[in-house]
Amino acid sequence: xxxxxxxxxxxxxxxxxxxxxxxxxxxxxxxxxKPMREIAQAFEKASxxxxxxxxxxxxxxxxxxxxxxxxxxxxxxxxxxxxxxENDGLTVTGSRFTYAVGGLVLWSAKxxxxxxxxxxxxxxxxxxxxxxxxxxxxGAAAMEVLTRMGLLEQSRSKWVMGENxxxxxxxxxxxxxxxxFIALSQVMEKGKILxxxxxxxxxxxxxxxxxxxxxxxxxxxxxxxxxxxxxxxxVQATAIxxxxxxxxxxxxxxxx
Numbered sequence: 001x002x003x004x005x006x007x008x009x010x011x012x013x014x015x016x017x018x019x020x021x022x023x024x025x026x027x028x029x030x031x032x033x034k035p036m037r038e039i040a041q042a043f044e045k046a047s048x049x050x051x052x053x054x055x056x057x058x059x060x061x062x063x064x065x066x067x068x069x070x071x072x073x074x075x076x077x078x079x080x081x082x083x084x085x086e087n088d089g090l091t092v093t094g095s096r097f098t099y100a101v102g103g104l105v106l107w108s109a110k111x112x113x114x115x116x117x118x119x120x121x122x123x124x125x126x127x128x129x130x131x132x133x134x135x136x137x138x139g140a141a142a143m144e145v146l147t148r149m150g151l152l153e154q155s156r157s158k159w160v161m162g163e164n165x166x167x168x169x170x171x172x173x174x175x176x177x178x179x180x181f182i183a184l185s186q187v188m189e190k191g192k193i194l195x196x197x198x199x200x201x202x203x204x205x206x207x208x209x210x211x212x213x214x215x216x217x218x219x220x221x222x223x224x225x226x227x228x229x230x231x232x233x234x235v236q237a238t239a240i241x242x243x244x245x246x247x248x249x250x251x252x253x254x255x256x
Contacts (some may be wrong), residue, residue, distance in 0.1 A: 021048040022224035025070055027061040028053055029077035029211065030166040031102060031138055031183035035244045036075065042232050042240070049224040057164035059135030065090060065216065072219025073228060075099065075211070077165075078137040083215040095215035099232050099248035103184035104141050106199040109172055115179050115197040119129035120151055127160045129171040129180025138165050141206040143180035147204050183209075188245035210249060 028036045029234030033055045040051045054061075054071070062081040065071055066088070076082045079098070085091050108115040108125075117126060139161070146152045162168030162179050169186050171177040181201070187194045213232060217224035231237055238248055 015200065021050065022183055022222060023050045023052055024072055024222060024225050024228055025052045026054070026073045026075065026165050026228070027065070027071040028055050028075045029058045029061075029068070030136070030164040031056050031077055031185055032040065032075055032100065032164065032211070033186060034189070035100075035240050035246070038240045039232070039237050042236055043228060046236075047224070047227055049227065051228070055166065057132070057135035057216055059072055060136065060164075062127050072216055072222055072225045074216055075213045077102070077209065079212045082212040085214065085216070090217055092215040092217065092220050095229065096212050097229075097233070098210050098249035100163065100211045100241050101211045101249050102138065102211055103121070103199040103203075103247070104138060104145065104181055104206060104209070105184045105187060105193075106179060106181055107172060107196055108179035108198075109196045110175060110178050113178055113197055116199040117149065119179065120146075120149065123154065123158070125158065125178035127171070127177035127180075128158045129160050129162060129168045129177035129182075131165045131168045131182075132161045132163055132232060136168075137167050137209055137211075138181065138183050139168075141209055144206040145181065145201055180215065184245040189243075191243055191245075211246075230247050 036053065040053060044050060058077040058081050061074060062085065065074065065085060074082060082096050086096055106115045113119065114127065130142040133139035133143050160171055162171055165183055165186065165253055168180055169182050172180040184200060187198060213229065215225055215229060242248060
């Protein structure tokens, strides 16, 4: 009997990490794909939890969450959609905060083309890629830039719209579009911009792209989901976020 008890105790100790580990279903804005993959690796290593991640347009995730999608945490590309979900009672009160402030870049993979305001004004390009502003905040930011530069109507005939910012990047990278507006994080790695021509759009040309994360009602009873939000505000995750060209809001360490 004594040996049986020891065996039972040993089994509990051996299984303890497995028992504590949990899976978290996470919806992530497409612009945050690369940093989130790095953060996920660090978080899973530190916690033993597993992230089941879906990447896409924030607008589509918003609709899916309203329709009952089983996401527990939502990393949006803006503040409006998490706030709207909060108002609709689909989030955990006080869990929403700004995890990153995104930058916008005009980027071209085409040799010999200098991405910048001059080429936009000249119209010497085949297609201009931008994300659908109805679903993607970075697409809305691009529209604002074109409006403030007085180029909205002039450039409209050359637009090619991606369903999300990831597809927009593919249009440019493949050469289907000579240049386009994307998130700075998509061409930033370890603090350096990838090869190609780029113009980091001045912040005064568009409203700050403040990106909020929120704990959804479906994740309220999953302690691992709360652990993820705590990790995102930590030093390790913050360093990863900044390495991809994002800023950290002064309110990033506060819940609302």
